[in-house]
Amino acid sequence: MIKLLQHERSLWKNGVKLLAGVDEAGRGPLAGPVVAAAVIFPQHFADSFGVNDSKKISPPKREHLKSLIEEKALAVGVGAIDHSEIDRINILQATYKAMQLAIQQLCPSPDFVLIDGRGVPELKMPCQAVIKGDSSSLSIAAASIIAKVTRDHLMIEMHERYPHYGFAQHKGYATKRHMQAIREFGLSPIHRRSFRPHQLEDIYAQYE
Numbered sequence: 001m002i003k004l005l006q007h008e009r010s011l012w013k014n015g016v017k018l019l020a021g022v023d024e025a026g027r028g029p030l031a032g033p034v035v036a037a038a039v040i041f042p043q044h045f046a047d048s049f050g051v052n053d054s055k056k057i058s059p060p061k062r063e064h065l066k067s068l069i070e071e072k073a074l075a076v077g078v079g080a081i082d083h084s085e086i087d088r089i090n091i092l093q094a095t096y097k098a099m100q101l102a103i104q105q106l107c108p109s110p111d112f113v114l115i116d117g118r119g120v121p122e123l124k125m126p127c128q129a130v131i132k133g134d135s136s137s138l139s140i141a142a143a144s145i146i147a148k149v150t151r152d153h154l155m156i157e158m159h160e161r162y163p164h165y166g167f168a169q170h171k172g173y174a175t176k177r178h179m180q181a182i183r184e185f186g187l188s189p190i191h192r193r194s195f196r197p198h199q200l201e202d203i204y205a206q207y208e
Contacts, residue, residue, distance in 0.1 A: 004048050007114055007130060007137045008041070017043050018074070020110035021139020022099050025147040027091055029172030030182075031165070031191045032155050034086060036098035037146035038077040038106055038113070039069060039139050047072070051141045055134075059152070066149045069142045077105025078150055087194040096121030102143075116140045162188045 011019050018040055026034040049068055050061070057065065070076055079101025081094040089097070099121050103113060112126050116133035133140035152171055159168035165181045165188055172178070172190075174197055182191070182200055187207050196204045 003136060004051070004138045004141060005046065007128075007133070008045070008139060011112055011114075012043055016112045018108055018111045019043075019139060020075075020103060020106060020113045021116075021133070021137050021141070021143045022102060022113055023116040023134055023140050023144035023147055024095050024098060025144070025151040026172070027095055028174075029192075030174050030178065030195050030197065031083060031167065031172035031188065032158060033080045033082045033151065034091065034095050034098050035078065035080045035147045035151040035154070036095065036102040037079075037143040037150065038075075038099070038102040038110075039073050039142040039146060040075040040106060040108070040110055041072065041139055041142070042074055045072075045138070048138055051138055051145065052135075055144075055148075057145070062145050062149050065142075065145050069146060073142065075106040075108060076146060077102040078146060079103075079105065080150070080154070083190050083192045086192050090194065091192075092119070114140055116144065158190055162190070 008019055020038045020040045022038045024034055024036040051065055079098040081098045086094040110125060114128055114130050114133060114137050116130060118129055120127045120129050130137055134144040155167045155171040164185045166177055170178045179200060182203055193207060
């Protein structure tokens with residue numbers, strides 16, 4: 001727990017009262033949106049209640065933790081950018097836009113923002129990139145869970161609309177089953193055209 005709060009404790013000690021952690025889910029898939037979440041915990045919050053990097057937590061536990069985070073946090077914001085916007089502005093800019101939207105949803109607004117990764121979007125308040133932040137910041141780890149669960153729900157909804165692709169299982173990532181489905185059925189309306197697996201070059205070329 002101490003490691004997971006190292007960034008928060010340092011910033012709280014230096015006078016930051018409203019600290020938000022931000023993370024995203026869905027930068028790498030072939031289909032669907034990229035989703036970002038932002039979470040603010042009360043100042044000097046000291047209970048990790050099992051939060052960790054979302055990739056290290058089972059889906060049922062992520063669902064449980066999402067409810068706890070929403071209960072214990074001062075504020076939670078979510079932003080999503082769909083496949084067509086990703087293709088239009090590129091995945092990095094789409095990720096930044098989703099983060100900006102998530103932060104805009106926060107009430108109260110944060111004094112400082114910690115963002116998982118190496119880069120940061122343009123923001124009105126001070127911010128800091130934290131490499132592997134979901135392993136060293138409770139706020140970022142909580143945001144990673146909110147973003148992951150939210151995006152998973154969206155992809156399960158997409159599975160209902162496009163059941164041939166198996167979105168409920170792989171959530172749009174380039175699994176063997178997913179790529180076999182693309183080869184058999186072509187691209188769905190929610191596939192990202194700007195993501196082009198070399199194994200499926202001939203399929204994607206048909207949609208240019």
